[in-house]
Amino acid sequence: MEEKKIKIYSTPTCMYCNMLKAYLDQHDKKYEDINLVENREMAKYVAENTGQLGVPVTEIDGQFIIGFDQARIASILGIEN
Numbered sequence: 055m056e057e058k059k060i061k062i063y064s065t066p067t068c069m070y071c072n073m074l075k076a077y078l079d080q081h082d083k084k085y086e087d088i089n090l091v092e093n094r095e096m097a098k099y100v101a102e103n104t105g106q107l108g109v110p111v112t113e114i115d116g117q118f119i120i121g122f123d124q125a126r127i128a129s130i131l132g133i134e135n
Contacts, residue, residue, distance in 0.1 A: 058131060060085035063100045063111040070122040071110040077124060081133050 060078065062085050064071035078085050090097040090109060100111050104118050112119040114130050127133070 057084065058115050060131075061088055061113040062086070063088050063090050063096060063113070064109050065089065065091050068109050074110050074112065074122045074127075077122075077127070081131070083131060083133075 060083060062071065062074060062078075064075070064087060066089060075085070075087065088096050090100065097107075101107055104111055104120060106120055108121070110122055112127060114127070117130065119126055119130075
């Protein structure tokens, strides 16, 4: 099975962003972490595609998930909790 491409749009001080990354690490899922404080262009991309300014936003194979929605992320990635 091909691994899904995971991007996390986050900020360094976001508690839920850190929880999300720890969850993915725990399940050995590779992801790209994009810091929206440092990358304003990507912040604009997220806002335009989701209508959201808050973090975390996770993009899995082009599908956006707002917040740390553990159940939805697990379902998409095939993680059994």
